[in-house]
Amino acid sequence: MEKLIQHISFIGGGILLTLQLLIGGILIGLLFGALLAILRYNNIANTVINRFISIIRGTPLILQLSFVYFLAPIIIGIKLNILVAGILTFGLNSSAYIAEILRSGIESLSKGQFEAAKTLQIPNFYMWKDIILPQVARNILPAMINEVIGLLKETALISTIGGMDLLRRAQVIAAEQFTYFIPLCIAGCYYYGLVLLIEYTGKKLELRWNYAKHK
Template structure:
């Protein structure tokens, strides 16, 4: 036990540093994904066939391919095609943003169409434009309903960052792999990695419930 505790204590600083990188990627990527999802979701419910087709194409492509392939495409494929260099962390943020954005787009679409159509008609009859009706009447209600699904996507994206180890980002999973390659103590290290992921996700889940209760009481 003493040996295991020592291994864990020695590994903890590097693992926590990896956890911070994981959190940094998600904190940057998720607001971008939210914006992408919002725009794509609005395009998906618009009256324009072209906008709907573009949004559907984007969502289908992302949802129809593995995240790992998307990571490789952004990190290796795009730089080769455009003759540029993309840093690993930037590529990771782009891949997570595009991936989560497609799923958030569907969350927005479902949230918007769940609102009774009569509210749109009533607001339009009062003289509000379609855009103002969407911004002031439909979206506020839809976003309240979307909170659980959005938080779930946030949690999924945190787990998905473990795939970024394949392009050399020293996030939590990669940090664990580096430590294990040096000390061969897989049981202790993967156990701590799992506990850190659990603590992050559990804290976010509790925070989400607070927001849900707050919005439900309004």
């Protein structure tokens, strides 16, 4: 029993890295994804943006992670540590999917809102920040929650380059004890707990927005 508790504690120590990768990746994904969606809506660099999204969505994430971690030192002459490489990779990967989610959310809005903002001579920055994106955020919340959950599970790929996240720590215990079922189940419970937390947060946010909308 004592050894089991030690294993649970050791594997749980990987939550910090998992959350760092998730939060960092989502932040980059939101910022870059929003930029891509706005540029594409305004027909700026559409060919480049569409090609980027196509490549990111059409290649395995593990390949993208390996490219950033192993080839970055050759291309830019800087060796990235595991955390930075993971955040950059997951952020760029997420940005492609978030850009598509935002595109559908933007297209769901009435064209009259854009025309009214132009008629009132509202600067583009404030139009997007105060009028368009807040409405889009409400419409795409369920899809964004799914993206966050998907990215959480994909952070397990950091173990392929040596990151000591939840899955990697479970693999270490499994290799030491020559038993894989229990350590992987423990890691699975941690992931499931985080997924439940994300779903709960998303539902609370949706209820708050709906309440504010009908208030």
